Amino acid sequence: MNIKIYAKPFDPWAEIQAYQHSAQDMAGKFGATSIFIGTMRDFNEGDDVKGMTLEHYPGMTEKQLAKIVAEASQQWPVIDVLVLHRVGDILPNEPIVLVAVWTSHRGDAFDASRYIMEALKSRAPFWKKELLKSQAERWLVKNTDGYLAGSS
Amino acid sequence: MNIKIYAKPFDPWAEIQAYQHSAQDMAGKFGATSIFIGTMRDFNEGDDVKGMTLEHYPGMTEKQLAKIVAEASQQWPVIDVLVLHRVGDILPNEPIVLVAVWTSHRGDAFDASRYIMEALKSRAPFWKKELLKSQAERWLVKNTDGYLAGSS
């Protein structure tokens, strides 16, 4: 299980691959991997977005993410979990968040990764401030609910 | 949208990355990517498994997968989909299936990727024959239901 906060862009594919290779005890044991990647878009709520600054509460972020991963591990038979999250200045098309869950069976991988993402969205202390093409800045006020409304 | 059947091992991370880069119209537009990867395990139903042969019905496989992806695209606002599936001789730890779905919002990515995986499991004409460490061969009889039973 690994949780990392990145102040610089990360390559999601290299990260997952490296983690999967480094976790030798996983080899041959996992049958299912569910990965979610959230990426910065160049538009939001009808406006062109130039960039974003992601603020976080160092320490609490890691503590809450560890709790969330522990909750998921109690509810589903999870073999391993990787959670990466960006902070700082982010440009469109850069990955913001990565959640990868390894399990034996696919239902558990889907359920656990979705649980972690929803919990992260509602409880991990991150805040996004968008810089619009118009040069205006705005704090995002609320994460929509991915479970109920099917939106992010 | 791309569906590929591989007779040789594929690198899931290189494939997704290459596909994402090649689909230029996606850049800046997608906010969510949900990926599922099914990997061959070295045990099943209590037995050590040495390898597996995956038979398929060429032509029908592609036709059914295209239908499934089209159904998902009708139900959720999907930006792009990549589906890869191995056939032939497979060793433990090799990827068997990859489903990647790009959307604007995370709920749609989770829903669509799971729908595609479940439909693939029940309708795409693939059949697994396991080679056990004991040298015995056995056809898998039934895919368990990932949605209801939470297993693969």
Next chain:
Amino acid sequence: MSIKVRYFASLKENIGRSEDNLEFFGLATVADVWRAANPDKVLPDNTLAAVNMDYVELNGVVNDGDEVAFFPPVTGG
């Protein structure tokens, strides 16, 4: 009319053939195709059938040139 029949996986092994080519006169259903191709063998329970690579029921009608396939429940993914 000419019908191509294909078998896959354990069903193919049990029958000992991967395909048949049959000639029919008049109307025939998928079940008729099985009976003509395997007169001494009851269609195993849970067998799936496809005509031209689409799933069909056993009472589906076949046409000249159709490819009919029989196979066990799928186990991919």
Next chain:
Amino acid sequence: MSIKVRYFASLKENIGRSEDNLEFFGLATVADVWRAANPDKVLPDNTLAAVNMDYVELNGVVNDGDEVAFFPPVTGG
């Protein structure tokens, strides 16, 4: 007792400070901490509070050395 108070994101900008260090005598709740640090400002609706990096209710009691944080709803992921 000594309490460290931290503010984040839009709340930090609105208040114009990122932290306060307060001294209390006797029992204090999270709400008391806010009032002591921001006597002229009502706690904005939907503000979240944490003590020592765990979420708490506003009537939660604070202890010497605690780090109390106030911030708007989170928008990560």
